[in-house]
Amino acid sequence: xxxxxxxxxxxxxxxxxxxxxxxxxxxxxxxxxxxxxxxxxxxxxxxxxxxxxxxxxxxxxxxxxxxxxxxxxxxxxxxxxxxxxxxxxxxxxxxxxxxxxxxxxxxxxxxxxxxxxxxxxxxxxxxxxxxxxxxxxxxxxxxxxxxxxxxxxxxxxxxxxxxxxxxxxxxxxxxxxxxxxxxxxxxxxxxxxxxxxxxxxxxxxxxxxxxxxxxxxxxxxxxxxxxxxxxxxxxxxxxxxxxxxxxxxxxxxxxxxxxxxxxxxxxxxxxxxxxxxxxxxxxxxx
Amino acid sequence: xxxxxxxxxxxxxxxxxxxxxxxxxxxxxxxxxxxxxxxxxxxxxxxxxxxxxxxxxxxxxxxxxxxxxxxxxxxxxxxxxxxxxxxxxxxxxxxxxxxxxxxxxxxxxxxxxxxxxxxxxxxxxxxxxxxxxxxxxxxxxxxxxxxxxxxxxxxxxxxxxxxxxxxxxxxxxxxxxxxxxxxxxxxxxxxxxxxxxxxxxxxxxxxxxxxxxxxxxxxxxxxxxxxxxxxxxxxxxxxxxxxxxxxxxxxxxxxxxxxxxxxxxxxxxxxxxxxxxxxxxxxxxx
Numbered sequence: 001x002x003x004x005x006x007x008x009x010x011x012x013x014x015x016x017x018x019x020x021x022x023x024x025x026x027x028x029x030x031x032x033x034x035x036x037x038x039x040x041x042x043x044x045x046x047x048x049x050x051x052x053x054x055x056x057x058x059x060x061x062x063x064x065x066x067x068x069x070x071x072x073x074x075x076x077x078x079x080x081x082x083x084x085x086x087x088x089x090x091x092x093x094x095x096x097x098x099x100x101x102x103x104x105x106x107x108x109x110x111x112x113x114x115x116x117x118x119x120x121x122x123x124x125x126x127x128x129x130x131x132x133x134x135x136x137x138x139x140x141x142x143x144x145x146x147x148x149x150x151x152x153x154x155x156x157x158x159x160x161x162x163x164x165x166x167x168x169x170x171x172x173x174x175x176x177x178x179x180x181x182x183x184x185x186x187x188x189x190x191x192x193x194x195x196x197x198x199x200x201x202x203x204x205x206x207x208x209x210x211x212x213x214x215x216x217x218x219x220x221x222x223x224x225x226x227x228x229x230x231x232x233x234x235x236x237x238x239x240x241x242x243x244x245x246x247x248x249x250x251x252x253x254x255x256x257x258x259x260x261x262x263x264x265x266x267x268x269x270x271x272x273x274x275x276x277x278x279x280x281x282x283x284x285x286x
Numbered sequence: 287x288x289x290x291x292x293x294x295x296x297x298x299x300x301x302x303x304x305x306x307x308x309x310x311x312x313x314x315x316x317x318x319x320x321x322x323x324x325x326x327x328x329x330x331x332x333x334x335x336x337x338x339x340x341x342x343x344x345x346x347x348x349x350x351x352x353x354x355x356x357x358x359x360x361x362x363x364x365x366x367x368x369x370x371x372x373x374x375x376x377x378x379x380x381x382x383x384x385x386x387x388x389x390x391x392x393x394x395x396x397x398x399x400x401x402x403x404x405x406x407x408x409x410x411x412x413x414x415x416x417x418x419x420x421x422x423x424x425x426x427x428x429x430x431x432x433x434x435x436x437x438x439x440x441x442x443x444x445x446x447x448x449x450x451x452x453x454x455x456x457x458x459x460x461x462x463x464x465x466x467x468x469x470x471x472x473x474x475x476x477x478x479x480x481x482x483x484x485x486x487x488x489x490x491x492x493x494x495x496x497x498x499x500x501x502x503x504x505x506x507x508x509x510x511x512x513x514x515x516x517x518x519x520x521x522x523x524x525x526x527x528x529x530x531x532x533x534x535x536x537x538x539x540x541x542x543x544x545x546x547x548x549x550x551x552x553x554x555x556x557x558x559x560x561x562x563x564x565x566x567x568x569x570x571x572x
Contacts, residue, residue: 118497180482181496185503191535193561196466210467211404216505217471222562225555232543249477257518269511275479276508
């Protein structure tokens, strides 16, 4: 690998730059960002060597697209039009169906790989980029049968070198499950933050009374609206289903509290405690 | 201080024992727990010196009640009946109105202090007890005007030595605000965990696809049902109000997604991002 283009130098794009540079000290990393300020920060932090120019898209071994999912859909066809004979164009978005659809019939579909690294923090922008963000994380790949085999094999080798666990899934399944384990968490957290901010106009009460539990449940409410708005809309069908089930569970729990149904409340929580074992499996928590 | 009785040797009672022993190496700490297993663990971990006997309640300088809030209400009158001339009986529950009411007209009301340390983790039982749990945390005291002045002053000195920030609040305000910043977080987390466990019968999907954000939002769903069931019921009125507002916000957000109202979704999330500054104030986060 000699040259990488990164489009969007935020948390994901920037962290990818940091790790690729560590793995391959000799490569040139160039990039773009819709924000000139972020672009300058990315240069100052040495995430990229310089701003990408036209011909870089031809020469790149890898073009990583790390921008909001609606913009990804819009930009991908042009990126494929302009990519080189040995360029792999890869997205990293949190939805996969619409993105795969956007390039489905593109004559150069073989140059594209749909990916979703399950990695991130609640922070955004190039200052949020961190080393080893991808180590130990899942990297979900979709419709790999449509990606040119040599390009796919090369990039999977890189994912392995980054310490990622590569998984294969179809876009439909990805979008359905990710609605539950990621998108719903973000909505629940944003709305919890909203509810508390609305009532606690005097923030001193939050300051005095909030424990670490509150911090944990509203952590995701710090996330980037620019990134999350198009995700919810692209994955609308699955997100609405997940949200409806969540609201229904809340309403049933509400009724049990109103009825002072101690046994029901206890049972519901005890059953859910099983999440301990599930999380233990994921994070090796104690 | 010479002797302390701790009733309930879980996360809070056990952690209190650890810190008091560090501060006052010479005191005797005795305790009880409804679970014989937990009692034995508490002795093995040296949280307590021995099991409390009848006369300890007379001799104790401090009797800390760290059991579910319904049992606290039930037990407090008897503890006051049997306490010594210089004993302070203190609860640490997450509700304050019912607990204060339970001893309001007790002839020895002056021996009681209603407290709520804003400290904890999602774990429970004596194995969850940790050192310095209370350092830097709020300790909310209610109706201190009804506590005997010398007993109150002594225990506040101890709270300060534990590194706590002592605050005064009336039980009604406490219960109202805590419903938002703590009780609602727990319900939102439990129901999120329930929703995901219901749909992801095959837990491999959670394992493969859940990121740290999911772990963060469902962390509180590991909490103890025995502790939380009576809290929700005792604080029913406030919890239902908070829950209704939360559900309403979720429904409005749902509608915006259904309508593909990007501007509305973006604005709602951007406004809620303000939680960053609020949390920064609490946890000194970056």
